[in-house]
Amino acid sequence: MGLMEALDLARWQFGITTVYHFLFVPLTIGGAFFVAGFQTAWVRTGNPRYLQLTKFFGKLFLINFAMGVVTGIVQEFQFGMNWSVYSRFVGDVFGAPLAMEGLLAFFLESTFLGLWIFGWDRLPKKLHLATIWAAAFGTLISAYFILAANAWMQHPVGYVIDPETGRAVLTSITEVLFQNTAVIAFFHTIFACFMTAGAAVAAIGGYKLMKGKQAEIFRPAVKASSVVILLAAVGLAITGDMDAKIMVQQQPMKMAAAEALYETSSDAPFSILSVGDLSGSEATHLIEVPGLLSWMATGSFGAEVQGINDLQEQYVATYGPGNYVPYVPITYWSFRLMIGLGMIAAVFALWSLWVFRRKRQPEEGTRLAKIYTAFATVLVLFPLLGNSFGWIFTEMGRQPWIVFGLQQTADAVSPLVSATEVWITMLGFTLVYFILAIIEVKLLLVYIRRGAPEDVVADPYADAVAAEKSDADKELYFAY
Amino acid sequence: MTIDTLVLIWFGLIAILWVGYFILDGFDQGVGVLLPFLGKDELRRRVMINTIGPVWDGNEVWLLVAGGATFAAFPLWYATMFSGYYLALFLILLALILRGVAFEYRGKRDDARWRKRWDAAIFVGSVIPATLFGVAFGNVVGGSPISPIETTLPGEANSLNYTGTFFDLLNPFSLTLGVMTLLVFTTHGAIFLALKTKGEMREAARKAALRVGVVAALVAVVALLWAQLYSGRVVVTLPMVLLAAVAFLGALAATWRGRDGWAFILTSLTIALAVFSLFVGLWPNVMVSSIDAAYNLTVYNASSQEYTLTVMTWVAVIMTPIVLIYQGWTYWVFRKRISTSMIPPEPQSGRADDRFAGASQG
Numbered sequence: 001m002g003l004m005e006a007l008d009l010a011r012w013q014f015g016i017t018t019v020y021h022f023l024f025v026p027l028t029i030g031g032a033f034f035v036a037g038f039q040t041a042w043v044r045t046g047n048p049r050y051l052q053l054t055k056f057f058g059k060l061f062l063i064n065f066a067m068g069v070v071t072g073i074v075q076e077f078q079f080g081m082n083w084s085v086y087s088r089f090v091g092d093v094f095g096a097p098l099a100m101e102g103l104l105a106f107f108l109e110s111t112f113l114g115l116w117i118f119g120w121d122r123l124p125k126k127l128h129l130a131t132i133w134a135a136a137f138g139t140l141i142s143a144y145f146i147l148a149a150n151a152w153m154q155h156p157v158g159y160v161i162d163p164e165t166g167r168a169v170l171t172s173i174t175e176v177l178f179q180n181t182a183v184i185a186f187f188h189t190i191f192a193c194f195m196t197a198g199a200a201v202a203a204i205g206g207y208k209l210m211k212g213k214q215a216e217i218f219r220p221a222v223k224a225s226s227v228v229i230l231l232a233a234v235g236l237a238i239t240g241d242m243d244a245k246i247m248v249q250q251q252p253m254k255m256a257a258a259e260a261l262y263e264t265s266s267d268a269p270f271s272i273l274s275v276g277d278l279s280g281s282e283a284t285h286l287i288e289v290p291g292l293l294s295w296m297a298t299g300s301f302g303a304e305v306q307g308i309n310d311l312q313e314q315y316v317a318t319y320g321p322g323n324y325v326p327y328v329p330i331t332y333w334s335f336r337l338m339i340g341l342g343m344i345a346a347v348f349a350l351w352s353l354w355v356f357r358r359k360r361q362p363e364e365g366t367r368l369a370k371i372y373t374a375f376a377t378v379l380v381l382f383p384l385l386g387n388s389f390g391w392i393f394t395e396m397g398r399q400p401w402i403v404f405g406l407q408q409t410a411d412a413v414s415p416l417v418s419a420t421e422v423w424i425t426m427l428g429f430t431l432v433y434f435i436l437a438i439i440e441v442k443l444l445l446v447y448i449r450r451g452a453p454e455d456v457v458a459d460p461y462a463d464a465v466a467a468e469k470s471d472a473d474k475e476l477y478f479a480y
Numbered sequence: 481m482t483i484d485t486l487v488l489i490w491f492g493l494i495a496i497l498w499v500g501y502f503i504l505d506g507f508d509q510g511v512g513v514l515l516p517f518l519g520k521d522e523l524r525r526r527v528m529i530n531t532i533g534p535v536w537d538g539n540e541v542w543l544l545v546a547g548g549a550t551f552a553a554f555p556l557w558y559a560t561m562f563s564g565y566y567l568a569l570f571l572i573l574l575a576l577i578l579r580g581v582a583f584e585y586r587g588k589r590d591d592a593r594w595r596k597r598w599d600a601a602i603f604v605g606s607v608i609p610a611t612l613f614g615v616a617f618g619n620v621v622g623g624s625p626i627s628p629i630e631t632t633l634p635g636e637a638n639s640l641n642y643t644g645t646f647f648d649l650l651n652p653f654s655l656t657l658g659v660m661t662l663l664v665f666t667t668h669g670a671i672f673l674a675l676k677t678k679g680e681m682r683e684a685a686r687k688a689a690l691r692v693g694v695v696a697a698l699v700a701v702v703a704l705l706w707a708q709l710y711s712g713r714v715v716v717t718l719p720m721v722l723l724a725a726v727a728f729l730g731a732l733a734a735t736w737r738g739r740d741g742w743a744f745i746l747t748s749l750t751i752a753l754a755v756f757s758l759f760v761g762l763w764p765n766v767m768v769s770s771i772d773a774a775y776n777l778t779v780y781n782a783s784s785q786e787y788t789l790t791v792m793t794w795v796a797v798i799m800t801p802i803v804l805i806y807q808g809w810t811y812w813v814f815r816k817r818i819s820t821s822m823i824p825p826e827p828q829s830g831r832a833d834d835r836f837a838g839a840s841q842g
Contacts, residue, residue, distance in 0.1 A: 062584060063584065063585070063588070065584075066580060066581050066583075066584035066585065067581065069537065069580055070576065070577040070580040070581055071577070072544075073540075073543075073544065073573055073576055073577065073580075074573055074577070076544050076547050076548060077547055077562055077569060077573065079551070079558075079562075080547075080551070080558045080559050080561065080562025080563055081562045081563055081566055081569060081570070082563070084559035084560065084562070084563035084641070085559070085631055085632060085633060085638075087551065087555055087558055087559035087562075088555055088556055088559045088633060088638050089633060090555075091551055091552065091554075091555020091556070091558065091559070091784060092555060092784040092785055092788050093788070094551075095548065095551035095552030095553070095555055095558070095784065095788075096552045096788055096791060096792055098548045098551055098552065099545070099548035099549045099551065099552035099553075099792060099795075100792075100795055101548065102541065102544050102545035102547075102548040102549070103545055103548075103795060103796065103799040103800070103803065104795075104799060106541045106544055106545065107538065107541050107545070107803045107806075107807065108806075110537040110538040110540070110541050111537075111538040111541075111803075111806055111807050111810055112806075113537065114533075114534040114535055114536075114537055114538055114810060115534065115810055115813060117533075117534065118533060118534040118814065119534075119813060122813050122814065123813065162785075164634070164635060165633070165634065165635040165637070165638060166633045166634040166635060166638065167555075167633065167635075167638070169784075169785050169787070169788075170784075170785070170787055170788045170791070171787065173787075173788075173791045411632040414559075414563040414566075415629060415630075415631050415641060416563065416564075416629065416641050416642065416643060417563055417566055421566055421567060424567065424570070425566070425567075425570045428570060428574060429574075432574060432577060432578070436577075436581060439581075439585065443585065443588055443589070446588075446589070447588075473819055473821045473822045474822065475821075475822055475823070475824045476530070476818070476822050476823065476824060477824075478824075479526060479530045479533070479587075479822075479823050479824055480526065480529050480530050480533045480583060480584075480586070480587045
């Protein structure tokens, strides 16, 4: 069992645990704001429908949140477990945002969410509302720090290499936290989170509404989430475009690999579909839009975009002999799938706004209703897959580097962790993750089917305060 | 600040984070360990779980922050420990995954078998970390096979790796520490339960605290005296350990007399003194090599550099009090004792008029 084997397994493990973790993250981040939004609408208007929506989506949010939390624990420790040389090399720089994430975000999220879940009868209405907002902002802070850490792997700044230890040493925390790579990645990811959570709310609400179940409750949810999806789609396009332009400057090989562009060309086309083997030294594209890649990369249709072959030569000159080309079939397809799948929710949002416009209620059993509900049933998978492909693209497109230009992935793995050990942990995590996924989806379906609770208690806190005056033990409003 | 001051601050801060984690998640784990023993029926099990329900997640974050802080301040410690104690950490992570999901999911279906499985997850998910954290500390303090190997980074400190196996971790000293943490956390959890409940549940918890506590006291005295063999400054750590023992006996006496609040403060103090004594005895090492003292990881060869430590010190100085204030406030909000009569009949959904009328619409 050689090192290569453990290396490949460690890469698989990181991919599996991270992509899996990121199924729950966007639903948590976006979902927190939806729940906070519904609860705010209730507190401000006193309309019980908003409270019903808060309770309904709040429950789904918590089922999802639990999975996000527990899969996140693995993230915090697996750098040290499987990537100990990486951890030694980057710790001085990379550890800081991670520790800040814990201190500024994790405490905030977990503490205030605990208050929100159990605090309905313990806190006055407005204070209770503040707890879900605090948790929601905690998720944003968390996203910021972890994306800044990741941005440093894509484009290291604010450091020097200590000649004695060979390790990166932080010289400017502001550069690391606020470089454009981090800021753009943050907004791009947050828009994706709102797109994903919006798709979940719109799909569930739209399904209920089309079936005429609790229609009066879900109608405002469908409208709000559709608007959020469309705004997020615009945001994704703008930030995605900005991201592409800095990627060309910072990681030109990744952009070339995204298009399987082997030869440097001005007026570089963007292909929608390709056939054949993309991993050779040229590619066969079926449908091409001329000049589009040049435009995506630089903002001008005629501009030159460097190809893989040229870049490989340049990298050899800079970094020494080696293969600096990522696995092109993955980068090519994941890039397209990210964009294509990610944007499908926008179609659903437009359709939802149209069919339910001005309090319209399409008849049940029609072909329209059937197609719509079928679409709603699978909708959330599209942004989830789009997110996953986005991460696969950006991480695999950086290969062979783990920190671009500074350390290669093959040099970063834990030297003494055996292939057997990585097998054990990988199978262990994957098996548990698989079982939990089934349980989670089943639970979500049960609670989606149940619908929103009818007749919710308007002010559990006032009831509790009143009961305080009598001696008898009052039932808790909420308990596990 | 000089680098010598900074590494002292961060060594101390990481000690504080572990103390915080063991005091807070220690009672969560203790309650989990006691679940099958004191949770004789569904109502009592729910009382137990609801005493820690609002706070367990925030408590667990202390572990994540301890991990993150170690990564930022002592990257070589983080890298060597977690790649070395690989399978032990894996078991801890699996346990914490199962326990966390279990709290949230067990009440989400009205099905006795479903709940039973999650109860098992809570129990196992509490026993494993409660034991293995003690074992891990035993290896950090007592030494484990660490020696230089060839790697892609220059410098001797970078080459220091754990060269043993999983079973090397299970040596007598470390196992004794593991049994100690399991028993002390269980006692601590029982005392927390007594503090947070009333009626029958409270009586049962007090009884359990006394029973487990006596055994825990014996094991803890043996383990911590044993640890003095590895202590770098027995003059300081021995008195700390003796104080810890006095505090623990005080906690048992307070439980005996029904002073739950004092008992809880005293077991917390016990945990703090015991953990601090290990750290004081360890300084300036962060991981001891059983092969050669020259291969020890120390605060000097394992740390980040001055700038990072300075930045992180500012963040910690500003954020830690804020976190302590709002986490403390949470405990204030949920200060009321819980009894079986206060548990709503249907989990999750609360009061009778707040049920899911929509269920029939499915």
